[in-house]
Amino acid sequence: MKAGFVSLGCSKNLVDTEVMLGLIKEREIELVNDPSDADILIVNTCAFIQSAKEESINTILNMAEYKQPEKGHCKSLIIAGCLGQRYGQELLDELPEADGIIGTEAWGRVTEVIDETLKGNRLVIKGDETIYDASVPRIPTTPKHTAYVKIAEGCNNRCAFCAIPLIRGKYRSRKLEDIVAEVRNLVDKGVREIVLIAQDTTNYGHDIYGEPRLAQLLRELCKVEGIKWIRTLYNYPRFLNDELIEVMATEEKIVKYVDIPLQHASNEVLRRMRRPDTKEQITALLKKLRERVPGVVIRSTFIVGFPGETEEQFQELKDFIQEQRFDHAGFFTYSKEEDTPAANMDGQVDDDVMQDRYHEIKAIQSLISQEINESLVDQVLEVIVEGHTEDGTSYGRSYRQADDVDDLVYIEDDTTSKVGDIVKVRILQGFTEDLVGELAE
Template sequence: MATRVGMVSLGCPKNQVDAEHMLFNLKKEGFEIVSDAALADVVIVNTCGFIESAKQEAIDTILEFCTLKQEGRIKAVIATGCLAERYRDEMKNEIPELDAVIGLGANDQLVDIIRQIYCDGKPVCAYGAKTDLSMEGGRIISTEPFYAYIKIAEGCSNCCTYCAIPAIRGKFRSRKMEDIVSEARWLAENGVTELVVVAQDTTRYGEDIYGKSMLPELLRQLCQIDGFKWIRTLYCYPERITDELIDTIASEEKLVKYLDMPIQHCNGEILKAMNRQGDRKYLTELIAKIRAKIPDVILRTTLIAGFPGETEEQFEELCEFVKEIQFERLGCFAFSPEEGTKAYDMPDQIHLKTREHRAEIIMEEQMIISDRLNEKCMGKTFEVVCEGFDRYAECYYGRSAADAPEIDGKIFFDSDKKLRTGEYVKVLVDDTLDYDLIGSRVD
């Protein structure tokens, strides 16, 4: 009987793509992949190590499966991913129940490591160079079958002072365009209709191997692939959003009119302290240009509240900016001091409660903005991809092109016709609920 392996992947879509590569390699070697990790012989927790809340979630998940191991319900627990890479020795020393701690550069050794655990029962710690993390190879798609993420680069060279990603995943390195297009074609041939392009900084794609950003050209090539209906790009840094990229999004029908642009702040002094570029004037003008060239564009951003040294006046400027710009989608997080980053040791650290309170203020304002924007959707018809049926609400739910999977809101709707997951339908909106919309399918 084949060894059953289950995986829990935490964190971002980029981490999820890594998990899908690992699952493919395991299946190819004869392991049985089970969807419920609690029913597996071996459980792999693919961890996130980005901020404190993500680290705590990863540790809690590992401990949960270690308890099942102690109860005899599973045989081995393995930690992979960013937390395992970031805290190599600490992971094994502080959680001795772990059978293996595997760094990112050792993902390709996973099959041999599991066999080694079964053979001699001794704990394993395996690491490698960050550049040993492959972006190529087969995948087992773990999302709903109609959409998938495609990773176009690994690592990051931006070195924002609050971020540990460069230390965890290494310098930015792009994939060859022909390899990305080949993988995208395979995804389309296997039923994927929504492609989500990801990297730590998608707008930097190609600079290291082609000498300039090649994201617009890549997107144009992806649009030529039959089968895709929506192509969405996440994590576009504002200072690298060029006129060419804006014009490409505006002109290509398959590119959804959605731009994910994490700006983190608007005050020039805070952005400089973050090792980010720009200021309120630059961002305001950029956003005005985007909205002029891409009518009805959906702008999504993320902000950090309570960065070291952020004054009340600078925070108030951020609040005013949010009210002025009226982002369609926005998330705000309290600054998380991360060991090994420059911001961790900066002077004028702000108390946790103040950081959290400032983030709450931003999100309360965004709720008001979202309510106002949702009201404008009343009476409008949207194309929606059906994601499933909610038994409790007794209706279908899905997303329009204005909403990214696993991030943004939903549209709940009635339908006289039975629908299948992944089917695209027209929905007339007639009500709202927090960040979500409510409506009915129309012919």
């Protein structure tokens, strides 16, 4: 038997895919990249916002075509992940092309679902709240030098716009020792960059230790020989405290890169979003980070068009972006998600208005990004090489850039560096999205 996977959505979903791949391979089912070769096709879906749901459904229908003899020989099409967790039996009823549903908590039963669907049984398995540990087989799909490590699952934040708690359940951390064990295993396999992920990494450990323990976890991981970079994503402001900032400032292996999802800068919008921070608190935190962690790169995400957002509140957000000059920022138009408090709020913003605001604020950030990148000219950065182009150029990322979400560094006339090498690069040009450099002597 042969199985093929399509993984959609975030890096947290990708880790679930990698765990299921490991369990499938353990059953001696061959893994293939070409869906036309697969007997079993599994789509690990995203349901975070409406556009993600639509992409998931379209992908499922595309994979269903491989059940047709002229395209493939798929005998079992399985929907995994967030879409299946949220809609379950309804999804199976509406999509006769699908044979089985695996919710976000049921990754450990993937081979059971495969067996049942191959017998002709259609079923939904959602499972209990759980999270993988270091003993579970896992096949990383990222480049050999980089790996994501999920340190917690679920979320206790009840932001008015977000459906993640409805899908992933309450926040639950892995034991510190278990995370360290997994990281050691990954480093033994050649991984040099560890990226710690959770819905809220700064809340790590609070549920099992009675207090956040991300600072302690980072100190322990810095002791693991062979790691070059440790990066944390999704650092919510509330627990980004002095202890954690001190660890970021003093531990060499921790890249000076902080990803803080802030969502807005108007106190009134933040209140309606059910965010616990104020603009004043956020501004003070950003100031502290820049003072205590020299050279820190700060990334954030923001929502425009949240219900009730006025032109004055949008202007406040634009002013904040111009004042803070984030190195990287992602912007999203508000997505009305069923069963969330925001979906029933008054003052839903017109789609055309949201799009105008989105493009306006994106243009502001583009100018900021270009100016920041131009200021890096003549600086020498360490870059982890990730690939080569046909014209003799290599490319990769410096500490300033996270995988998948940020821009790249292109290294001219580099035919000697290998993927996974960390090389010194002198920056020659800075653009809105990318940097261009040369190997430094």
